Amino acid sequence: MSNTDFVLAIEDLTVSFDGFKAVDNLTMYIDKNELRVVIGPNGAGKTTVLDLICGKTKSTSGSIKFMNTELTKLSEHEIVRAGVGRKFQTPSIYENLSVYQNLEVSYPKGRGVWGSLFFKRSDAVVSQVKKIADEIMLTNFLDMEAALLSHGQKQWLEIGMLLMQDPELLMLDEPVAGMSAKERDQTADLLNKICKNRSVIVIEHDMEFVKKIAHKVTVLHQGKILAEGAMDKVQEDEKVIEVYLGH
Numbered sequence: 001m002s003n004t005d006f007v008l009a010i011e012d013l014t015v016s017f018d019g020f021k022a023v024d025n026l027t028m029y030i031d032k033n034e035l036r037v038v039i040g041p042n043g044a045g046k047t048t049v050l051d052l053i054c055g056k057t058k059s060t061s062g063s064i065k066f067m068n069t070e071l072t073k074l075s076e077h078e079i080v081r082a083g084v085g086r087k088f089q090t091p092s093i094y095e096n097l098s099v100y101q102n103l104e105v106s107y108p109k110g111r112g113v114w115g116s117l118f119f120k121r122s123d124a125v126v127s128q129v130k131k132i133a134d135e136i137m138l139t140n141f142l143d144m145e146a147a148l149l150s151h152g153q154k155q156w157l158e159i160g161m162l163l164m165q166d167p168e169l170l171m172l173d174e175p176v177a178g179m180s181a182k183e184r185d186q187t188a189d190l191l192n193k194i195c196k197n198r199s200v201i202v203i204e205h206d207m208e209f210v211k212k213i214a215h216k217v218t219v220l221h222q223g224k225i226l227a228e229g230a231m232d233k234v235q236e237d238e239k240v241i242e243v244y245l246g247h
Contacts, residue, residue: 006065007032007169007199008053013062015052022048024223026062030169035195037202037210037231040220041243046203049220050171053201054086055079066169085167087175093157095147099138102146102157103129106164128164135193136160137186152183156190163194170194171201176209188212207235219243 008030015023023045030036038046051057053064055076064071071079094102107125133139136156141149146157155175162170175191176184184206191213194200204210210217210231217234219227227237234240 005032006030007034007067008201009063009065010049010053011063011065013049013052013064014060015048015057016060021223023052023059026223026225028218028225028228030199030201033195033197033199035191035200035202035213035215036218037204037214037216038218038220039204039207039210040226043222044220045223046220047173048223050086050173050201050203053079053169053171054084080165083166083168084171085162085165085169086171086173087155087158087162088173093146093154093161095145097146098143099133099146099149099157100129100142103132103160103164106161108165132160132163135163136190150183152179152187155179156187159190159194167198169199169201173203174205175202176204176206184209185212 006029008028010026010028013023013026014021026049038049040046048057052059053066053071055071055074055078059072062072066079066082066084069082071082071084074082094105097105104125107128129142130139133142136159138153138156138160141153146154149157159172159175176187179187188209191200191202195215202213214231216229217231218225219234219237219240221243226243227234227240
């Protein structure tokens, strides 16, 4: 495949585990500054797709091009460095550090906790921390120990830690699971802001939330794309209704 204008171009991607195709000949393109939501029943292959993009799982065949770089050949570490950020379902924040320190240790210059705790707080780091804290609605909590944040705030902090690295592509796995209704609305606002200067892929089950954020929805079923397009169009698709209602 030649060069592409897409931020992410997935073509003919397949991964088999013991003969079972978790992802089956998948082709999907993500535009610059697009917020794509991937939905589908359990076992549809949604998380596996993110695992393949970030290098946690290696594909059996097919191509994943990110900004025209083939990711299937790279290690997880190299994929992060290339500009792909991934948030898993359970937040991985440093509970015993303050919100400020959590953001600070995520700044690319001081990789790793020990390196970061001893590097000089440059103006660049301080201004980036303040900017991101404002985006993730934690400006008033910078001195608070992360363990004391609410569930929703911990999720925002983890998104902030990824934003500190300024990825071109951000992937979030069920970001509003376990959040209050108010936190969900705030998260929708946050994601709508975030995708102004990067592409975002979200896996989500909460359809009300999906409506608030999705530019385009991809429905996966048994490792294949069942439907793709605007939320209202996808919702009326007979095949999608059948898969979700299980008739």
